[in-house]
Amino acid sequence: MTRTVVVGLDGSPESLAAADWAAREARLRSLPLRLVHVEEAESHHRRFLSAMDAEAREGWRRMPDDAAAGLVGRHPGLEVGVERLAGRPAEVLVEAAADAGLLVLGSHGRGALAGFLVGSVALSAVARTRCPLVLVRAGAGEGEGESGPYRDVVLGLDLGRPAGELLEFAFDAAALRGAPLRVVHGWDPPPVYGINPVALGPNPVDDLAAEKARALEAALRPWRERHPQVEVGEQAVIGRPAHHLLDAAGEASLVVVGRHVRRTPLGFHVGPVTHALMHHSPAPVAVVPYR
Structure with a gap:
């Protein structure tokens, strides 16, 4: 099956921005684009549609086709398809992207019209999708990329789990854009350093910082060799990873983080760094699942 870039479309400004971003990404990757419009079966959604006058309701029904036509006009040569599905939006979108190369969603929706990309649904999709989600x-x-060069791709890397899927996605994203890759690893000194640092030597934090920098360089070395065209900058910095990544996101074209695929007794897990970026990053955020 031909891989595609799938985007969830609900008519909100966020979903339309996601569709335009997805169209540019599909062109970079030479993949078709699928616009997926999900109609919820819940009663509140049916009441919302019935409250519209006939003209507004027709505009709502026509919205995916109008969006597709606009994307084709702005991105000549792009193959765009429209699919209308029904059900629980997060579940439908995850299933629609089961064989996709990428799933793209608006990070927030607003009001009744925005519907399915609000809060818990986007979070559910991030936690469950089997492909990278942006x-x-x-x-x-x-x-x-049209009026100027791409800005940096920023990768948040956990040295405890330097997953190949995550590194491959980030290096590919930078290579496709002809952009530098900035790799950020945030770490905290062990609590014992604050209890009795003298017992650990004259410069324990400096020694640990040097060790972290060497470990980061070693983790990136084989990927630099595979992608020699990508300019790589790396930072092993003290402090919470989310803080450093959000700081870097202000000057990034894309922020890339990983999601360890596991299920807890309370359901699928999305970590605190991903949570923070979902809510606060000004740049698009790619969440890459790995095992």
Whole structure:
């Protein structure tokens, strides 16, 4: 089956921004684009549609086709398909992207019309999808790569789990854009350093920082060799990873983080770094599942 870029479309500014971002990404990757419009079966959604006048309801039904036509006009040569599905949006979108190369969603929706990309649904999709998922805010990345060079791709890397899927995605994203890759590893000194640092030597934090920098360089070395065209900068910095990644996101074209695929007794897990980026990153955020 031909891989595609799938985008969830609900008519909100965020989902339309996601569709435009997904169209640019599909062209970079030479993949078709699928617009997936999900109609919920819940009664509140049916009441919302019935409250519209006939003209507004027809515009709502026509919205996916209008969006597709606009994307084809702005991105000549792009193959765009529209699919209308029904059900629980997060479940439908995850299933629609089962064989996709990428799933793209608006990071937030607003009001009744925005519907299925609000909060818990986007979070559910991030936690369950089997392919990389990108969350896009309205206005993010507009015109990037068309009127000027791409900004950095930023990768948040946990040295405890330097997953190949995550590194491959980030290096590929940077290579496709002709952009530098900035790799950030945030770490905290063990609590014992604050209890009796003298017992550990004159410069225990400096020694540990040097060790972290060497470990980061070693983790990246084989990927640099596979992607010699990608300019790589690396930072092993003290402090919470989310803080450093959000700081870097202000000047990034894409922020890439990983999600360890596991299920807890309370359900699928999304870590605190991903949570923070979902809610606060001004740049698109790619969440890459790995085992």
